[in-house]
Amino acid sequence: MAMEKIVLSMVNKNRMKIFNIIFGGICILAVIIWFIYLQINGRKQEKEDYIKPIFSKVVKSNSYYGRSVEFHLEDGVKLYFMPPINDKIMVGDSIRKDANTYVYDVYRKQPNGEYKFWTTYNLMDTN
Amino acid sequence: MGCLKSEILEQTFVPMQIRYKSALGIDPLADAGGQQTLSPYHAMGCNPALMVDPFGLQGQTSMSTPGMRYFDIYEDIRAKFPTLHMHLPGGKLFGAVTDYYKMSSIIPSFLKAEASIAILSGGAGGRGFKGSFQSYLISNNIELINKNRSVATDALNWPNRTTREYLYEYFRYTLLEEVVVTAGKADWKDWGKRMHNRFGGSLGYDFEGYGAVQQSSGGDGSWYSWNGPLMRALVPDKFTIALGAEITGILGIGVQPITFSILIRGKEPGIYYTPQVNVNLGAGAFFSAGVEFTSSYFTGDPRNITASMMTGHTYGIMANGGYLADVSLGASYSPTNSRGTQGFINRSAGIGVGVGAFGGAQYQYTIGVIPLWQWKR
Numbered sequence A: 001m002a003m004e005k006i007v008l009s010m011v012n013k014n015r016m017k018i019f020n021i022i023f024g025g026i027c028i029l030a031v032i033i034w035f036i037y038l039q040i041n042g043r044k045q046e047k048e049d050y051i052k053p054i055f056s057k058v059v060k061s062n063s064y065y066g067r068s069v070e071f072h073l074e075d076g077v078k079l080y081f082m083p084p085i086n087d088k089i090m091v092g093d094s095i096r097k098d099a100n101t102y103v104y105d106v107y108r109k110q111p112n113g114e115y116k117f118w119t120t121y122n123l124m125d126t127n
Numbered sequence B: 001m002g003c004l005k006s007e008i009l010e011q012t013f014v015p016m017q018i019r020y021k022s023a024l025g026i027d028p029l030a031d032a033g034g035q036q037t038l039s040p041y042h043a044m045g046c047n048p049a050l051m052v053d054p055f056g057l058q059g060q061t062s063m064s065t066p067g068m069r070y071f072d073i074y075e076d077i078r079a080k081f082p083t084l085h086m087h088l089p090g091g092k093l094f095g096a097v098t099d100y101y102k103m104s105s106i107i108p109s110f111l112k113a114e115a116s117i118a119i120l121s122g123g124a125g126g127r128g129f130k131g132s133f134q135s136y137l138i139s140n141n142i143e144l145i146n147k148n149r150s151v152a153t154d155a156l157n158w159p160n161r162t163t164r165e166y167l168y169e170y171f172r173y174t175l176l177e178e179v180v181v182t183a184g185k186a187d188w189k190d191w192g193k194r195m196h197n198r199f200g201g202s203l204g205y206d207f208e209g210y211g212a213v214q215q216s217s218g219g220d221g222s223w224y225s226w227n228g229p230l231m232r233a234l235v236p237d238k239f240t241i242a243l244g245a246e247i248t249g250i251l252g253i254g255v256q257p258i259t260f261s262i263l264i265r266g267k268e269p270g271i272y273y274t275p276q277v278n279v280n281l282g283a284g285a286f287f288s289a290g291v292e293f294t295s296s297y298f299t300g301d302p303r304n305i306t307a308s309m310m311t312g313h314t315y316g317i318m319a320n321g322g323y324l325a326d327v328s329l330g331a332s333y334s335p336t337n338s339r340g341t342q343g344f345i346n347r348s349a350g351i352g353v354g355v356g357a358f359g360g361a362q363y364q365y366t367i368g369v370i371p372l373w374q375w376k377r
Helices: A002-051 B070-080 B097-106 B108-121 B123-139 B151-156 B163-175 B185-199 B229-234
Strands: A054-064 A068-073 A078-081 A094-097 A103-109 A115-122 B238-263 B270-273 B276-298 B312-335 B343-366 B370-374
Touching: A002 B276, A002 B312, A002 B343, B238 B343, B276 B312
Parallel strands: none
Antiparallel strands: A054 A068, A054 A094, A068 A078, A094 A103, A103 A115, B238 B270, B238 B276, B270 B370, B276 B343, B312 B343
């Protein structure tokens, strides 16, 4: 009986070890895979934004946990800025970007309704 | 006439040039990015061997890369002025800055490109360009700034000003179509960055001692400067000391109520109080109380770091083990935008009293940021 108990205890210990290795490994792998996915997907998005021409308007903005401010364009593109935003960019601004460049121009609506060139930014820079 | 007749070739017509006409009609970007020197009916800069134009809007060299580094600007020029080399001495396109003086006598509108190259060349070439540039402005009756006695006009007569500053003024007025009112140090830096944004990294390179313009990959142009790769490898962008306790059995929690973060680079360097809580999930069980040190590297431009970026989520992996005395190691990532391409990469090590062993994932949340002491950059 005593021998049986010892053997059972060893088996249980081994099972626990295997469980620990598998479960711990899954948790660690999940974080690593998430990080890799984030990077690949983010770069893909950046590449797509680089390729396509943009002629759109800033329709809304939101803060990303206080870390950055996202400005959403009508066509789905997001522009990232660092707080404080001041007058760097605002909802209602018109954005124009040629194909195959990260550089885009911002045009701001004047009181008379006309859009006037405001400034130039780079999609890759967080301003 | 498609590519056969363009402004730059008006006087030096090249009959051998092959026609390439866009099937789309008039190019909607006919006036964009130097294309105004070509016919609005052109495609691929009249040079399909060198250029691609997948959208029928503006030709690009296949070698062009984001951020346009030194070589790419030459390529860009060659792309926009595909037959230019035919007009240069010895057919040379890549060469000393003096070649580009000659270019401007052939194509006045090429001054933009010439100025770019003078900036890139720097040194004696850049200094030599100053005289040529001024002569050009005078002979073509170009007034840099249309404000009375503006800074830019003064700059031309100010011997201490550098060539780059003249050129920046030129760009500000002629290319960005804006009028200069002031030009303090901060103003120059801002313009340096805008030049970089519009024309590429090399254009703003070395302005204000490498400090004005960032490279898109983060850091500035000089590897040994404070924001350069070497110094960033030696001194992290952010350093955190956290005092707290954790208890975990597969799933667990921890609190670090006494946490101080030292923001070393960025817009708001200083010491901040940044309390944290965390949740662990993984294999094993442990209890630990102690101190944890974390060094962080920002994947974007370190000069853009702000204090508010320290709040929020961090995701990572960690391992902890010990008996009475215990040690922990971890690595984590704190994205600063929803796309996740920019953020802090954190490495941590801790010591304390505790018992047990654990390995798994960790989610951490920084509750807030309270400045304790900030210093000026």
